[in-house]
Amino acid sequence: MSDLTQAERERILAKAALFSPPVYVLPDGRRDLVGLDKDELAVEMAQIGEKPFRAKQLWHWIYHQGVRDFGLMSTIAKPLQEKLAERFVIGRPEVVTDLLSKDETRKFLFKFRDEQAVETVYIPDRQEDRGAVCLSSQVGCTLSCRFCHTGTQRLSRNLGAAEIVGQFMAARDAYGEWPSPKGETPRLLSTIVLMGMGEPLYNYENVAKAMKIVMDGEGIALSRRRITLSTSGVVPMMDRAGAELGVNLAISLHAVTDELRDELVPLNRKYPIRELIEACRRYPSASNARRITFEYIMLRGINDSEADARELVRLIAGLPAKVNLIPFNPWPGSAYQPSTPEALKAFAAIVMQAGYASPIRTPRGRDILAACGQLKSAMEKGAAA
Known part of the structure; x- marks a missing residue:
């Protein structure tokens, strides 16, 4: 890493601190235990005179069993249950709305204690009895991607670890x-x-x-192979995410020239395509078994030509990758139109002929505005300037 790259990384983290989430202590003084790691949980137990093994017991009940009532923790004696209930809570975000699409996609609007809210989506797999939970990481977004409804909601603040893992638990x-x-x-x-x-x-x-809480083998125990982090290309942080988390990586690419990507994904002006692809080549977990996913939203007459497809193939040449082609999901006020079925098929054929899987994603949850690029909290308030 160059000094400039390290400086850029520090700048990003400093900027993130400006939008830090609140530390959740209820008005009655009780502390929420969700979102604490094992060491922090042990510290909380020590402060009330309990030994470290109590933290391990609580971890099991909170993250493996999903229990929210200390009184139901059968391995903990009643006097300690009462002591814990006096000092702590095991929280969840409040469900404001719970919408079910005709295709069984389910969208939750979750509200946190400071009245901020985000949307979370469950997308079932029709071929298997399972599915994916699409988690939010911020209230609003700072990137302002032109095709994305979420990008029209100004950034209010970051979500805390408790609020991120809490979405999955809820x-x-x-x-x-x-x-x-x-x-x-x-x-x-x-x-x-x-x-x-x-x-x-x-x-x-x-x-x-x-994600470290989610992946812990004594709790939720979800494998890193079952977690995908999608980024628009914050290049200085991609190396760190690969080294520390090793989860699957998805890149919101959406264009094959800097001129167009500058317009569609303004972050490209800071981290252009060449730097982004180089960061992908460095990503440590990328392999034939764990391919990097390039997400490419198909916009009629904008980025969906056969020439665009050939340039995409050239850009990712040599990378273990697949390309998800995403039909544009219109939203109120959007300026773009979905590509035609013929353009989608022609684009996909060129990518497939080059040896890359290029599935055309079936839009899910459109009727409840839960599809890709359609999320936007119905409770916008307190947006950052």
């Missing part, structure tokens, strides 16, 4: 997916995609902490 609550008394655990919520509201790498510290 979705598990909704589907009854915590272990049953008989030990039968459904596997509907089998993967996480960090593709909701916000740019995850502009909130890296909180996203990383939340």
